[in-house]
Amino acid sequence: MMKTKKLHILITAPSLNEGKNISGISSIVQMIIENNEKYSYHHYLLGKPDNKNTFMQILLLLKRLLLFPFALWKNHIKLVHQNFPFDPKGILREFIINQWCRLLRIPVVLHIHGGVFLMNKTSNKLYLFLVKEIFRNSRAVIVLSSREKESLSRNYQYPNAFILENCIDVPLFAGIKKEKQFPAPTFLFMGRIHESKGLNDILEAFKLLKADDLDFGFVLCGDGTLRKSIVPQFESILKDRFKYLGVVSGRDKLNAIRGADYFLLPSWFEGLPLSLLETMAAGLVPVVTNVGSINFFVKNEENGIFAAKKNPRELYQKMKMLILNPDLYETFSMNAKNTIAERCDIQDYIFQLNFIYEIAITH
Numbered sequence: 001m002m003k004t005k006k007l008h009i010l011i012t013a014p015s016l017n018e019g020k021n022i023s024g025i026s027s028i029v030q031m032i033i034e035n036n037e038k039y040s041y042h043h044y045l046l047g048k049p050d051n052k053n054t055f056m057q058i059l060l061l062l063k064r065l066l067l068f069p070f071a072l073w074k075n076h077i078k079l080v081h082q083n084f085p086f087d088p089k090g091i092l093r094e095f096i097i098n099q100w101c102r103l104l105r106i107p108v109v110l111h112i113h114g115g116v117f118l119m120n121k122t123s124n125k126l127y128l129f130l131v132k133e134i135f136r137n138s139r140a141v142i143v144l145s146s147r148e149k150e151s152l153s154r155n156y157q158y159p160n161a162f163i164l165e166n167c168i169d170v171p172l173f174a175g176i177k178k179e180k181q182f183p184a185p186t187f188l189f190m191g192r193i194h195e196s197k198g199l200n201d202i203l204e205a206f207k208l209l210k211a212d213d214l215d216f217g218f219v220l221c222g223d224g225t226l227r228k229s230i231v232p233q234f235e236s237i238l239k240d241r242f243k244y245l246g247v248v249s250g251r252d253k254l255n256a257i258r259g260a261d262y263f264l265l266p267s268w269f270e271g272l273p274l275s276l277l278e279t280m281a282a283g284l285v286p287v288v289t290n291v292g293s294i295n296f297f298v299k300n301e302e303n304g305i306f307a308a309k310k311n312p313r314e315l316y317q318k319m320k321m322l323i324l325n326p327d328l329y330e331t332f333s334m335n336a337k338n339t340i341a342e343r344c345d346i347q348d349y350i351f352q353l354n355f356i357y358e359i360a361i362t363h
Helices: 024-035 055-074 088-104 125-136 146-156 170-174 199-211 227-241 250-258 274-281 312-324 327-343 346-362
Strands: 008-013 040-045 077-084 108-112 140-143 186-192 217-223 242-246 262-265 285-288
Touching: 008 024, 024 040, 024 077, 024 274, 024 346, 040 055, 055 077, 055 088, 077 088, 077 346, 088 108, 088 125, 108 346, 125 146, 140 146, 140 346, 170 250, 170 274, 170 327, 186 250, 186 274, 199 227, 199 312, 217 227, 217 250, 227 242, 250 274, 262 274, 274 285, 274 327, 285 312, 285 327, 312 327
Parallel strands: 008 040, 008 077, 077 108, 108 140, 186 217, 186 262, 217 242, 262 285
Antiparallel strands: none
């Protein structure tokens, strides 16, 4: 019996090496490649490594943009799965990739992953023009929630996006057994160490909690532009109740999650962070801002807690409430685990993604 040849798909993303790069896009792309057996994938690296912003990185990006059509030809690509952060750098970069596909008549599935312009419309006429062109040249556009779909319709007059919620390996994270890092309630941050993730708000909230003489621990994982300045400040405030673990992946990531009770992400803007889904699956209670598509999984005072954006005093009040009421943890933790178990399934995710591929290919 003759084997059917798989169609070749080129999928764009930053480095897939979790040990060197923190990227939700990379994690999703890795999951797709590992679980979708229907297609043959070719990863095309786009996006700079964490903490790198050098002239050499710009040259490497320009080289990849110029060589992109050769990658399409060499690998006999029939479809491009373009992963797109909806921000200024993402728009400028992805427009070029999108135009190459248009010129070479390769269909594109555009997959949007958060970004400052997703929920807040840009007034910049250049960006608006580029976004319009990117949408016009894409056979299908994927967003993470109905809220994001409504935003594209309202702000960019694009009402036809497909909704595909992010997904994780639920059994892997649900099977984590608790092994406390500290005897006190422990908070975990896992992601890019950048101002927009609310790290300064966390720092200010911790100062207020320490002023109240409350005992708690904090585990910080990740890397980014704020690391060198903010890690010493956490060390100064929390002393032996603080651990910085750097970029974690594989077993190290599971161990970091195992030792925590609460997941902190008072971010200014998000899509649907995988770290949120992973930690909720393990029973960590999220303390987050209501941005992006987070509220499609987090329900305030049911399976997590919302705090106002850029408001360290409110963040402090919510964290204090959790520390002083440990009975809330058991209820919120179980609800968080159940939410992810009921709504995240890899096979269902791949089935929906392949349906979108078919539409793009046959359109």
